[in-house]
Amino acid sequence: xxxxxxxxxxxxxxxxxxxxxxxxxxxxxxxxxxxxxxxxxxxxxxxxxxxxxxxxxxxxxxxxxxxxxxxxxxxxxxxxxxxxxxxxxxxxxxxxxxxxxxxxxxxxxxxxxxxxxxxxxxxxxxxxxxxxxxxxxxxxxxxxxxxxxxxxxxxxxxxxxxxxxxxxxxxxxxxxxxxxxxxxxxxxxxxxxxxxxxxxxxxxxxxxxxxxxxxxxxxxxxxxxxxxxxxxxxxxxxxxxxxxxxxxxxxxxxxxxxxxxxxxxxxxxxxxxxxxxxxxxxxxxxxxxxxxxxxxxxxxxxxxxxxxxxxxxxxxxxxxxxxxxxxxxxxxxxxxxxxxxxxxxxxxxxxxxxxxxxxxxxxxxxxxxxxxxxxxxxxxxxxxxxxxxxxxxxxxxxxxxxxxxxxxxxxxxxxxxxxxxxxxxxxxxxxxxxxxxxxxxxxxxxxxxxxxxxxxxxxxxxxxxxxxxxxxxxxxxxxxxxxxxxxxxxxxxxxxxxxxxxxxxxxxxxxxxxx
Amino acid sequence: xxxxxxxxxxxxxxxxxxxxxxxxxxxxxxxxxxxxxxxxxxxxxxxxxxxxxxxxxxxxxxxxxxxxxxxxxxxxxxxxxxxxxxxxxxxxxxxxxxxxxxxxxxxxxxxxxxxxxxxxxxxxxxxxxxxxxxxxxxxxxxxxxxxxxxxxxxxxxxxxxxxxxxxxxxxxxxxxxxxxxxxxxxxxxxxxxxxxxxxxxxxxxxxxxxxxxxxxxxxxxxxxxxxxxxxxxxxxxxxxxxxxxxxxxxxxxxxxxxxxxxxxxxxxxxxxxxxxxxxxxxxxxxxxxxxxxxxxxxxxxxxxxxxxxxxxxxxxxxxxxxxxxxxxxxxxxxxxxxx
Numbered sequence: 001x002x003x004x005x006x007x008x009x010x011x012x013x014x015x016x017x018x019x020x021x022x023x024x025x026x027x028x029x030x031x032x033x034x035x036x037x038x039x040x041x042x043x044x045x046x047x048x049x050x051x052x053x054x055x056x057x058x059x060x061x062x063x064x065x066x067x068x069x070x071x072x073x074x075x076x077x078x079x080x081x082x083x084x085x086x087x088x089x090x091x092x093x094x095x096x097x098x099x100x101x102x103x104x105x106x107x108x109x110x111x112x113x114x115x116x117x118x119x120x121x122x123x124x125x126x127x128x129x130x131x132x133x134x135x136x137x138x139x140x141x142x143x144x145x146x147x148x149x150x151x152x153x154x155x156x157x158x159x160x161x162x163x164x165x166x167x168x169x170x171x172x173x174x175x176x177x178x179x180x181x182x183x184x185x186x187x188x189x190x191x192x193x194x195x196x197x198x199x200x201x202x203x204x205x206x207x208x209x210x211x212x213x214x215x216x217x218x219x220x221x222x223x224x225x226x227x228x229x230x231x232x233x234x235x236x237x238x239x240x241x242x243x244x245x246x247x248x249x250x251x252x253x254x255x256x257x258x259x260x261x262x263x264x265x266x267x268x269x270x271x272x273x274x275x276x277x278x279x280x281x282x283x284x285x286x287x288x289x290x291x292x293x294x295x296x297x298x299x300x301x302x303x304x305x306x307x308x309x310x311x312x313x314x315x316x317x318x319x320x321x322x323x324x325x326x327x328x329x330x331x332x333x334x335x336x337x338x339x340x341x342x343x344x345x346x347x348x349x350x351x352x353x354x355x356x357x358x359x360x361x362x363x364x365x366x367x368x369x370x371x372x373x374x375x376x377x378x379x380x381x382x383x384x385x386x387x388x389x390x391x392x393x394x395x396x397x398x399x400x401x402x403x404x405x406x407x408x409x410x411x412x413x414x415x416x417x418x419x420x421x422x423x424x425x426x427x428x429x430x431x432x433x434x435x436x437x438x439x440x441x442x443x444x445x446x447x448x449x450x451x452x453x454x455x456x457x458x459x460x461x462x463x464x465x466x467x468x469x470x471x472x473x474x475x476x477x478x479x480x481x482x483x484x485x486x487x488x489x490x491x492x493x494x495x496x497x498x499x500x501x502x503x504x505x506x507x508x509x510x511x512x513x514x515x
Numbered sequence: 516x517x518x519x520x521x522x523x524x525x526x527x528x529x530x531x532x533x534x535x536x537x538x539x540x541x542x543x544x545x546x547x548x549x550x551x552x553x554x555x556x557x558x559x560x561x562x563x564x565x566x567x568x569x570x571x572x573x574x575x576x577x578x579x580x581x582x583x584x585x586x587x588x589x590x591x592x593x594x595x596x597x598x599x600x601x602x603x604x605x606x607x608x609x610x611x612x613x614x615x616x617x618x619x620x621x622x623x624x625x626x627x628x629x630x631x632x633x634x635x636x637x638x639x640x641x642x643x644x645x646x647x648x649x650x651x652x653x654x655x656x657x658x659x660x661x662x663x664x665x666x667x668x669x670x671x672x673x674x675x676x677x678x679x680x681x682x683x684x685x686x687x688x689x690x691x692x693x694x695x696x697x698x699x700x701x702x703x704x705x706x707x708x709x710x711x712x713x714x715x716x717x718x719x720x721x722x723x724x725x726x727x728x729x730x731x732x733x734x735x736x737x738x739x740x741x742x743x744x745x746x747x748x749x750x751x752x753x754x755x756x757x758x759x760x761x762x763x764x765x766x767x768x769x770x771x772x773x774x775x776x777x778x779x780x781x782x783x784x785x786x787x788x789x790x791x792x793x794x795x796x797x798x799x800x801x802x803x804x805x806x807x808x809x810x811x812x813x814x815x816x817x818x819x820x821x822x823x824x825x826x827x828x829x830x831x832x833x834x835x836x837x838x839x840x841x842x843x844x845x846x847x848x849x850x851x852x853x854x
Contacts, residue, residue, distance in 0.1 A: 076664065079727045080709045086725075087712060283773045 108474045110515050112159070119163035127154040127213050127514045129174075133325060136505040143327040144504070150174045151510070152212060154181065164189065168200075180262065181230055192238040199232045199262065202255070203248040203274030206294045206355035206368040207391070213514040214406025216364070217466050218480045221391030221430035225321040226351065226372040228255035231270070232262065246276040254300040256345070257319040257372055265315055270300030270349075289360030292404065294368070296353040302345035302374075317345035318376065321432060323460060324482040325506035329489060330434055330456040333378065333449070343450045346377035357404050364402030367392040381448040385438050391430035398423045400470065413471035421471035428464040428482075439488075453498050457489030462504075474515050480508040544577045545780045550600035552587035552674050552763065553716035554737040558800040559604070565796060566787045570780065578780050586714035587674030588613075594620065594768060601772050601781045604765040606674020606715075608632070609832035611766055618770075625766040634762040635788035636802035639822060640675075640682040642753040643722065643731040643738045650729045654755045655686040657730075659703040664728040667708055668718040670839075670846055674763070675715030677840060679732040682759040684839075685828045689757060702849035711850075723750070734761065736801035739816070760822040 105112045105123075112123030129151040138144035151174055158168040170182035184198025201209055205227035207220050235250025250272050253264035274296035280288045302317045320331035335341030355368025369390040376385055395402055400409040400422030411419035439458065440449035464482035471477075482504075489501030549559055563580040570578045583590065583598070587606035594600050595618040605611055608626065615621045626632045644652050650663060658665050668676035680701065687700035710727060712718040715737060722731035723745055730753075733741070738752045765785050772778040787793045794809040803817050804810045810817070829835035839845045 076727065079725050083710050083721050083725050083727055087710065087717070090717075091713070283770070286774075287776075 108472060108515055117163070118160070120159070120161060122157060122159040125156045125158070125515055127152055127156070128512065129153075129212075130511045131218065132509040134507040134509075135325060136507060137502075141327065141502065144325060151218075154212075156182070179260065181260065190238065192240050193236065194238050195234065195236055196250075197234040199230055200235075202228055202231045202233075202250065202252060202270075202272045202298065203235070203237075204228065204272060204296045204298055204351060204353050205370065206292075206296075206353070206357065207366060207393075210404060211406070213476075213512060214404075216366075216393055216395045216407075216424065216426035216468070217428055217464060217482075218478055218508040218510045219324050219326065219482075221389075221393070221428060222321075222324070222432040222460060222462065223368055223370045223389040223391050223430065225258045225319065225432065226370040226387060226389050227257060227353065229258060229260040231255040231272075232264075233269070233272075235272075242281055244278055244281045246274075246278070248272075248274040248276075248296075252300075254302065254349075256302075256317055258321070259319065265317075266302065268301035270298050272296070272298040289358060290403065292357045294353075294355040294357075297351060299348065299350045301347050302349055315344075316342055318343060318374070321434075323484050323486075323504050323506075324430075324462050324464065325484070325504050327504065329460055329486065329501065330432075330451065332376070332438075332451050340379035343376050343378045346375040346382050349374045359402045359404065362397040362400065362402055364395040364397070364407075365393070366395075366404075376450055378448055378450055383437055383448060383450065385435040385450065387432070387434050389430070389432045391428060393426060393428040395424055395426040395466075397470075398425070400424070406473070407468070407470050408473060409470055412473075421469065424466070424468040424470055426464075426466035426468070428466070429462070430464075431459065431461040433459050453488040454491045454496065455489065457486040457501050459487040461485050474513060476510070476512040476514075478508070478510040478512070480506075480510075482506050482508070544579065545777055546775075547578060547580045547601040547777055547781055547784060548583065548599060549580060549602050549604055549784075550583045550590050550594055550598060551604040552590060552606040553584055553714040554675065554719075554734055554740070555604060555763075556582065556584050557740065558736070558797065558802065561796050561800070562788065562793065565792065566784055569787065569792075570783060573783075576780070578784075580784070584716075586668075586672045587677075588672050589713070594618065599771050599775070600768045601775060601777050602765060602767055602785055604763065606761075606763045607677060607832060608762070608764045609836050610674065611764055612832065614768070620768050620770040621766055622769045626764065628767075629765065629785060630789060631805045632762065633764045633766055635765060635785075635793065635805060636763070636797040637805060638735045638761045638763065638802055639758045639820070640679045640732055640761065641735050641738050641758065642755060643733050643741060644751050644753055645729060646749050646751060648751055648753065652730050652753060655683060655690070655700075655704075655757075658683070658707065659700060663707050663730065664709060665704060665707045665730050665732065666710065666718050666722040666728040667732040668715050669711040669713055672713045673715050673718075675734050675737070675761075676711075676718070676732075678734070678759055678761040680839065680846065681825060681829060681835065682761075683732075685759055685823050686755065686757045688828060689823065698845065698849065705850045708850075735803070735817075739801035754818050754820050757821040757823065760824050762824075 102113065102115050105114060110123045110125040112121060114121040130148070131151040132148045134146045135144040138146075153173040154170050156168065156170040158166065160166050164187060166186040166188065168182050168184055168186075172179045172181050180199060182198075182200050184196055184200045186194060186196040188194040203209065205224060207215070208224055208227050231252040231254070233250050233252030235248055237246070237248035239246050252270045252272060253261065254268060254270035255261050274294065277293040278291060280286060280291045316332065316334065318332045320328050323329045332343035333341060334343070350373045351370060353368060353370045355366070357364070357366040367390070369388070371386060371388050373384055373386045376383055395407070397407045399411070399420065400407050402424070407422055407424040409422035411417070411421070413419065413421040434451070434457065436458065438451040439453040441447035462482050462484035464480060466478060466480045468476055468478040484504040484506070486501035486503070488498050490499045491497060492499045549563070551559060559582050563582070567578045567580065570576060583600070585593075587610050590603070591605060591610035591613050594603060594614050603611060603614065611621060611625060615623050615625065629635070642652060644650070650657070652658065652663070657663065667679050670677040670680040683704055684697045684701050688694055688697035691697060691700060710721055712721055715734060718731065719733060719737055719741055721727050723741055731738070742750050742752060765788065767778065767781050767785065772781045788797070789806070791806065791809060794804040794806045798804050798809060798813040798816065801816060804813065825832060825835055829838070837844065
């Protein structure tokens, strides 16, 4: 019990329940019972001592002396019995506190059921994002249609079993189709050693690892196209030294950049690792904010060797990339008629991904670089292409705190209390650079061509601003504007001369509910 | 040029961030939580009030001190389980050692950081009897007489009761001459205990408010407070010929004060207990001051009696705990609930 003012001396916390009527009735009943049992107690050598009178006996005479002593004995026995009941009740109350009953919870983090000891739980959540995209001067491009859309509809279930294993299942129903995003078990015998198995985010992509509900911008930066969305596999991970060091090392089927596969189509597997250092988690440095230094890498083969051209055409195992406005801006060559005209993945893909975040009060900075090296093949020709992307995002929260887990208002919207929530302002620079070798070599007509720079861009650079109103952790309303400039990706009108794809000026809006 | 703009932007945002956090390096208010044992409520109420005034004068900082009270062992368990105490002021050194061992929240050298093994006051175990002492209870041997009902708490959960148990054992061993005879004596004594409360304050209630028993084994300060609060016409205090010197220790909870940034205030709070003013407050609440001059000034409150220490007879808390209070140890052997 924690008190600011101490209890009155000798106050009994549990005594009020029994006194005065209940206790008197109980005492009278016990006196009646005890008067019959007192004699039995004295005949038992192992029994509790025959209670003697608490008060000095008066000096009665004759028969009253024996009677008074008898009453005093019975009174003591009754008091002892009542006190034992009181203590038992207090012990039961304390035990109930230590092992509370199962609880139903409903709060801004979801709805759930939890066993008294917390060993078993289930919680229901949902993320719903209703978006709109408007392209200012779409340049006649068909994939720049102004639209309202449901970006994410993700109900989810998570919880704990045996106090040892967490589980999570997240489907997505957006776009009128069902896609499984997460389905995994996470055994956590120790904070420093956990095993996760199933389908989940690989540890690649610092911004990718942020929850979809907590991003500064409506759409992630261009770096997202060089890391997989999800993959299926198993990972050992954990926190060391109170989270100052976190590691993650896993084996996965291997997913194409930006992809979300459910099964593997070859025998080869990807190995992915990550190290995250958060030095300011040390107690002595916690005043300096939250700094995270992230380094992740992956390597794996996309196939056991050169597949047949037909098979490769069916599943080329290569990504396409999109702009901030979600228009496709890069894709490898494919041909439905000529297998030798389709580019497909050939053996190894390696990614490296350094990054950092820093949050200090309302200020947030997050930046990263991704390099994806992929061996590709077209016909009998192979090459290793190195694509790169980076972004830097700075955010500032008015009326709240910035964090890797999203902006948190100091006080949620409550008109009665005059609190308004928080306003998050963000700016971002990001770019995507496609390896020049993808487009052949104008000086060398024999150089292989894996992508057509009349349709695919060589480079995209975007600048964006975000304004997000966060009335509470549950609800967000966001407006973003992003201008992306491209190198190549189009032709001069009426000719075959390569030209830059028209600048994309995209205006985004989002209403989000997340619990 | 671009870099210069970026630097200006970053600097401006950082300054805004500092401003947004309030920006002042020293906190204007500090909160401390003192997790203590049962009978110290009144003592720390006065200590907290006085210290807060002093601290405000010295530093300009407002300190708000919360108290938590319960059986010493249970309080230690709470701290081990995560109760974020800044300081613990417990009944037993063993309870602080348990925090060190099981949670590492307290530095292992805690006992040497403050004078007198980090014990600002001492106490002892005495008897409280009903007015006029109708059963003529004068010393330990009177407690084992047939028909005497003794009230004390459970030494498995209460620090005060643990001191009382060891006081009885030590007195018997000194008087009767052997540990075996002491064991028989203590077994007889606990046969005369019909109710075991979980804490010292609970056993005081059993005796004083519920009217159970003829003698209460109590901390000296608890006995004095009881007589003062309930009236001198109701109870007498009996000092046995020999008893134990009970040393309730205090310490910072290192990990918590570092987390809360309260080390300076918490250290000053504990050191205040050793000042003349702190010692006088202790004496007012019937804790024996460790400063000789303050003890001498208050000698009338503290009758002299022969005291032995836990180190003298039991080899320290670690040994005493294993021998007497661990599961299956001597107390479990001699006390069977309901017998």
